[in-house]
Amino acid sequence: xxxxxxxxxxxxxxxxxxxxxKGWHNCNIIPGLSGCFHIEAYKDGQKYLFNVDTRxxxxxxxxxxxxxxxxxxKRKGEGGDTYxxxxxxxxxxxxxxxxxxxxxxxxxxxxxxxxxxxxxxxxLEDKRKIPMSPSDRLTHDKLAQGIxxxxxxxxxxxVKKKRVA
Numbered sequence: 001x002x003x004x005x006x007x008x009x010x011x012x013x014x015x016x017x018x019x020x021x022k023g024w025h026n027c028n029i030i031p032g033l034s035g036c037f038h039i040e041a042y043k044d045g046q047k048y049l050f051n052v053d054t055r056x057x058x059x060x061x062x063x064x065x066x067x068x069x070x071x072x073x074k075r076k077g078e079g080g081d082t083y084x085x086x087x088x089x090x091x092x093x094x095x096x097x098x099x100x101x102x103x104x105x106x107x108x109x110x111x112x113x114x115x116x117x118x119x120x121x122x123x124l125e126d127k128r129k130i131p132m133s134p135s136d137r138l139t140h141d142k143l144a145q146g147i148x149x150x151x152x153x154x155x156x157x158x159v160k161k162k163r164v165a
Contacts, residue, residue: 007156011054011105012038018116018144024048036072036089037100047098050118051089053130054105062159068129069104071121086127093121103143104130112152116143 012029016039019027024041037049053069072085093100100121107114117140121127 015103048101049098050101050103052103056158057106066133109157115145
């Protein structure tokens with residue numbers, strides 16, 4: 001399995017674990033519901049579908065990553081319509097009587113810690129992306145913050161190693 005797939009699986013797992021700890025019920029990791037949602041969970045009798053995006057908190061240059069996370073990205077074959085995937089995913093949630101949610105897992109590979117931010121897709125200004133600048137992160141709900149986890153693998157870092165001559 002490659003680095004990004006391992007990182008993504010870790011993100012799904014910790015979101016699932018933390019939802020369960022925080023009182024969400026009947027949580028299930030679902031195998032990529034049409035590429036839109038990864039976790040199904042219930043709270044107060046309401047069904048929620050979560051799209052999980054997991055990233056290392058550093059860029060490949062070793063600087064702090066502050067750009068947005070992709071939420072419902074355009075797939076090949078959807079032409080020039082950048083909102084086609086958004087509409088597809090929101091339709092799936094509607095058909096299942098579910099509230100569409102997002103969860104962004106930010107992994108600090110060096111310190112072996114993670115944070116989880118989450119919210120309703122409906123509250124995002126642009127449904128295609130999750131704003132993740134330092135000021136944006138202050139406004140997001142937090143499912144977990146600064147959690148140490150031995151499962152975090154140093155191989156998940158996307159910082160390019162400097163070549164030694």
